Amino acid sequence: MSDTPSDAELARSLKGGFVSSHAEVNGVRLHYVAGGRGEPLILLPGWPQTWWEFHKIMPALAAGRRVIAVDLRGMGGSDKPADGYDKKTMAADILALTRHLGHDAVDIAGHDIGGMVAFAFAANHPASTRRIALLDIAHPDERFYNYSLLPVPGRQQVGGDIHAGPGRFLWWFAFNQVPDLPERLLVGRSRLLVDWMIDYLVEDPSAIGDRDRDIYAHAYSTVEAIRAGNAWYRAFGQDIADGKTYGPVRAPLLGLGGGEGGYQLLKALLPDKGTDVEVAAVVGSGHYIPEERPEAVVQHLTRFFA
Template sequence: MNASAKSTHPPEITPASPPAGFTSATARVNGIQLHYVLGGNGEPVVLLHGWPQTWYEWQRLLEPLAAHYSVIVPDLRGFGASEKPATGYDTRTLAEDIHSLVQHLGLSRIRLVGHDIGLMVAYAYAAAYPTEVHKLVILDAPLPGVEPVWSLVKASRWHFGFNATPHLAEQLLAGRERYYLEYMYTTSAFNKTAFTAAEVDEFVRSYAAPGAMGASLQIYQAFDTSAAQNQRSALTKLPMPVLALGGDHSFGPKIVAMAELVATDVSGGSIPNCGHWVAEENPEYLLAQLLAFLP
């Protein structure tokens, strides 16, 4: 290679460590190896991250939540330090991974919080195991197949189609992960400087790992399967209390109405001064809402 040519490989970034009082672990569940972070004491709360993020999405909230709860924060199948198999990226299978992890940890009933893709997985979990979810929190995303929001979002979010094109996006993004991720964090935010450099670095490190970007994009490629699953699940509304929140510059104005299509006991609304990235743009407000709702 010409010595003057620029390498497309990202610089080495030290992996992020869990905050004080938390440990990192792995478990063999549902046929794959899942990574998760665990800390705190009390009733269990499971936090599910979105795309393009990992467990580290929640790092600002972990210590304050751990003062009240046992907090379990997995990397979903295909993300972060979890295994990246070739199949299994519909949200029902992703939910089964998390349910198997919960069982592995000896837990029977949980409080469940999901943002973005994590919202979709959290709904699939609650629909499959309604008696095992004490309370459900869904944050700033549509549910595949739940109309009219789903079709409107698919038509307006260009990256859904791009991410869902097998192999193309992965090849175009190889070595350019930072550009794409920073673009997504900025364009979907109301507060354009919400992410710290350390947060961006950690996500870039995770998505630049071999096979990571391609694995994560398979969730988009499985949306039609997930949509069909949700349409069947929505025939029976969720019985547990549901808190639906979205950024006031994102899904906030419509997320409660969407949740009411699939659940009987819904509260929530908009997070002020916030776009899509609720845990970074207004973590104080989100934390207050979680602490008020989860008991």
Template sequence: MIRVRAGELVFAVTTAGAGEPVLLLHGWPQTAYAWRHVVPLLADGFALVAPDLPGFGDSSIPADGYDKRTVARRVRALMHELGHDRYAVVGHDLGGQVGYALAAQWPDEVTRLVFVEAGIPGLGRSIDAANPLRGGSWHFGFNMVPDLPEALVSGRERTYLRFLFLRDEIGLVETAAIGPADLGVYADALARPGALRGSFGHYRALPQDIADNRRLAATAQLPMPVLVVGAAGGVGLSWLDTVTEAAQHVTPVLVDGSGHYLPEERPAELAGLIREFLSKENT
């Protein structure tokens, strides 16, 4: 991993391989470490760029700018700094939200877009995901509360993460996929000064993201091919309607035997799906 200055931020980035550039965006509450099994499986055919998103890992933790339009602009600056003007984007969880903001603002740069256990807040029925009374997850509201989550989670990062990874809904199916050492990597990253604020900042920006996403989707649909990969033990294809509302050419795939953390639970299967999708001729 290297650190690269791009615009006003410094990104911690894993790069590997050669060929068509592919940007790999991790989800919450993780880092680029989540792609550790996928990168070696794709490096023989693609130039991979896997950054820690702003506010995560060893990347900068800015004071603001966690709305996904701004995060996308900052990630785009990183790709340009690395010499990539056209590239595919693969986003897991939160990374898919950033991927949409990137593709919607700069559709001439993003050749293909892959959502992995991800969707677009504000579109379709996504608002239910943040409402526990309608089957959604409690953590959306908790993470959005000012200040309190930092006070409660600080010093208990490992406990919080372990609960999230092992929860009954949207947790791991393959529990060994994120073992004690892996949990330690994520807990250490979240314990870095300012990291909790940066992590929760992505959730506190959701009202702005929802408004932005609705404007972007109403302006134009995504023209590039889009793949939506869901896990039967995770979000599945429950966010598919949000993507079909925003894109013209959408292919859905459901992976059995995995929870929400597909890059770690089913890396070979996910890498195969990504490779096949990126290698297809445009239709």
């Protein structure tokens, strides 16, 4: 992965005049890629990816918006401090970045961990939130404590095979809680994890090719990067406690679920999270919606944020 392109090179490869930049905000140095003109739209990615997960949708969205894809605290080109990985603090990072960029209020869309941060942003900074979209995720709540340690036959596995199961067995939620061990196991081997996660959670593995997988593996190739990514999961207990203090968000909220399973999950989880909630299914997609069905995501986001 020594020939993995830099963030600056990747940004220049996208139509829309995208530029890779950094900003010192909230005590952390954040990397972001911005392009286009118009009202600001913040894009927040998830694990184990970077801002690059939005590369298929950024040019189309930038046709009428100022699109800003951010590497979260601990991700990619951003700093990887020892703490601050609860989603409330990470949302404060994004607020400080929006202020740094000269915006009073923004639309914000997040996938996976980024969706959790997007929700925390809306819950804690309502005056700065126009609309939010959550892609195949909801903010942590006490239901997270009910996830099974073992895959449930017929629901998460068939004949002992979790790949044959109709649901997702979230074993990495527990794996990422273990201190020190994941870093030692994965350093220099992150492509193994990236491949497994993608192949397990997509409808069509070819939707995310070798080049993209190399970019993600490179971003999680060091001890510091693996530790930081795990820290997002280790903060779930604090996130759940923080979530108990949040009322329903008042900003219009769109949930996009990957396929029927993701749609049904968000349909059950999101209605009590906001006062104006819409949930839609992205047909033919698994978890990595922006890369699997970019045209559908662009259509949904363009309509919703209009």
